[in-house]
Amino acid sequence: MNSSIKDFFTTSRPSTNINNLGVKSVVSISSQVPDQSVPSVECSTSTNNSKESEDNNHSIFDITAYISKHMSNNEKLEALKTIWTPGNNHNFPITLHGNKNLKFQLSWLNKWNWIAYSSLVDGVYCKYCVLFGIKKGGKGGQLLGQLCNQPFKNWKHATEKFKLHESTNYHTNCILDFQSLSAVISGKTSSVHDKLNIASKKQKEDNRKIILPVIKSVILCGRQGIPIRGHRDYGPLELNEPTQNDGNFRAILRFYINATGISGDNSHILARENCKKNAQYISWKIQNQIVDACYSVVSKKIVNKINVCKYFSIIADETADISGIEQFSLCARYFDSTDKIIHEDFLKFVPVHDVSGRALADTIINELKSLNIDIKHLRGQGYDGAATMSGKFNGVATLIKNKYPTALYIHCSSHNLNLSISYSCNLPQIRNTMGTIESIYLFFNTPKRQKFFTEQLEMFKKEESMKEDGCHSNKEKLKRLCPTRWVDRHSSVETIYDFLPVIVNSLEEMITWPDKDVATKANQILLTLGTSEFNISLSVIIKLFQYTKPLSVYLQKKNIDLVEAINHINTILNELMNIRENAEIVFSDLFKNLIKRSNEMDIEIKIPRLAKRQKHRNNFSTENPEDYFRVSIFIPFIDSIIQQLNDRFNNHKEIISGFQVLINPCAKSDLHHLVKYYQEDVESYEKVVSEVDLWHRYLNTNNIKPQNALDALLICNQDFYPNIYNLLHILAVLPVTSCESERSFSSLKRIKTYLRNSTSETRLNGLAVLNIHREVPVTEDEVIEVLASINRRLDFSL
DSSP: OOHHHHHTTOOOOOOOGGGGGGGSOOOOOTTOOOOOTOOOOOHHHHHHHHHHHHHTTTTTTTTGGGTOOOOHHHHHHHHHSSSOOOOOOOOOOOOTTTEEEEEOOOOHHHSSSTTEETTTTTTEEHHHHHHHHOSSSTTEEEEOOOOOTOOOOOOHHHHHHHHHHTHHHHHHHHHHHHHHHHHHTSSOOOOOHHHHHHHHHHHHHHHHHHHHHHHHHHHHHHTOOOOOOOOOSSOOSSSSOSSSSOOHHHHHHHHHHHHHHHTTTOOHHHHHHHHHTOOOOSHHHHHHHHHHHHHHHHHHHHHHHHHHOOOEEEEEEEETTTTSSEEEEEEEEEEETTTTTTEEEEEEEESSSSSSHHHHHHHHHHHHTTTOOOOGGGEEEEOOOHHHOOOOTTTTTHHHHHHHOOOEEEEEEHHHHHHHHHHHSHHHHHHHHHHHHHHHHHHHHHHHHHHHHHHHHHHHHHHTTTSTSSOOOOOOOOOOOOSSSSHHHHHHHHHHHTTHHHHHHHHHTTSSSOOOOHHHHHHHHHHHHSHHHHHHHHHHHHHHHHHHHHHHHHHHHSSOOOOOOOOOOHHHHHHHHHHHHHHHHHHHHHHHHHHHHHHHHOOOOOOOOOOOSSSSOOOOSOOOOHHHHIIIIHHHHHHHHHHHHHHHHOOOOOOOOGGGGGGGGOOOHHHHHHHHTTTTTTTTTTHHHHHHHHHHHHHHTOOOOSSSSHHHHHOOOTTOHHHHEEEEEHHHHHHHOOHHHHHHHHHHHHHHHTSSTTTTTTHHHHHHHHHHHSOOOOOHHHHHHHHHHHHOOOOOOO
């Protein structure tokens, strides 16, 4: 019996059929080896000579050098090619086994080509298990020993051991790992990692097909300012048309998905049909997240431009929404050096409950910081003239200026102009005329009377079209006097003036109507329209409003600056003062036209009765109607307008007095004050003076006359005139009006209506920026990037 007592305790292992592992490429490990990875072990003469010549250096490439060594996949494949192999003439050590002398047989390398012989330990290893193996294997996860981590030297049982080893699962797995790696390296197949990446990418693409139409639908609703939610917008989305209205969002989403299907792309339909019921991403919570993501995208782009452009001003105003919440609108004015345009951009609505000056000032500062705007570059504040905003001690402007001294407060020029005109209209005759105009609108603002007036107006237009000097107005109806917008007031007065003959004819017809109330009111208004004071006042208002209306429209532009605004105001003031100096000539022409017009309506222009004891109006010692109305209405009204404009825009003129030196040569004393005020933004006074001299020389040499700060800024070389450029930059961003905040109120009224009065603040701001900033692009990928930062069930980021 040749077996030893050690063989008695050796547990025989069942043979493992590799075909049962599901691997077709490995049929017989003992007979097949992949061509591209396993080096040939043919015992040719040339190979033997080569190996023998390298026997002295075989220790470097001995199999034992790779045991427990950390290597990359490429290094493992390279090691298979360089592992030392004994040559034909190699002398193997003889080992005594019992009464026999045994040694390693070179033929074993050809029969089992996974064997690697080590001359250092006179043992063999499985080179695949060494390079691709694991520490544990077999039954119960035992530590692997011979042929894996330890050399095998028992040559007596070598054949049995080799057959047993090649049938083990862990050896088979190592071979499979080698084959997979070889295929990946050679490009014949993809790695498991790549396959997982491909599967993950496909899953993400499917997820995007679910979320992309949702994002597109929300953005569309936001851009158009239409409601998103419906009365019954819950549950899974039905691609067929529902019997009930489920809201604009679902209707648009359904239309988009079906439209892509009609065009031949069924991927969105399949993705929607195959998605889980709890991962459809159409709930109101997802809508809010998408809207908030859109706000993040838009606000980030605006804030980045503000911070890059450095200097900016804040514009703010507040109003009550439909829910009674005070909404504080914040806007920023800045100069974008990229497109060379002054921007006034809406930032956000902030709900405020405490409308005191200190609370609003803290709100502005905190919100600017929360938006990551560098508030140290705040150079201007634009508000209305309310005590809360402009108070000398506890106003918002004062409190912010205490923290940021260069944040100059400028009263809204449009508000100033409106206040100037409003106070000028307090003249009794002018005030009564404005009241009569409002009464005319209210009287005709009923369906029956309005229809009658429209019929009379059409007849009047036909008659006037036949005349060369007739009225050719394109207005279709009367307009109400707007209490705040004086541009609309101008239009209302012009409409009454153009349609006065039609109004008189209509009232003459209505006093014969059987309705007593209508007839009485019509008669009262008709008597008022027949007075000289009304007709004179209406003509005077039309005459002077023709000068203030263009200014009122112009001041609402975004790209104007303070210098340009004051220049236009001065132009109007100069023209009004010229009219005042030539009041007799100007009013004489106006009076002649009025007489002609009044005769056509059978209205007599005469001096009103003068009482001996006068309390409410002045007596004028004249019997000429023209002289009387000139001194009683025309001159007082124009004097009042001139005085109001001078008083209310005096502060604006003082503000730009120092900046005038940057556009037109002026006294250096103004420049000294300017440099001292903006000492953080410019260098020493002497350097600024030198730059100003060079700047003036440049303008005069090239015959350049900038009309405003923006024109000067565009031609100013920042590298050559750094101080001039900074001062012009500050002048350009100083606010002129607070119209941008009031424009946002229009969007607020469209977004938060009585049907949408419970809109949250986050949703409101997101929808507002989408509706207001249509010029700022918002892509679906940008929204997905923001959404991907939130942990959620589906992954969208590619």
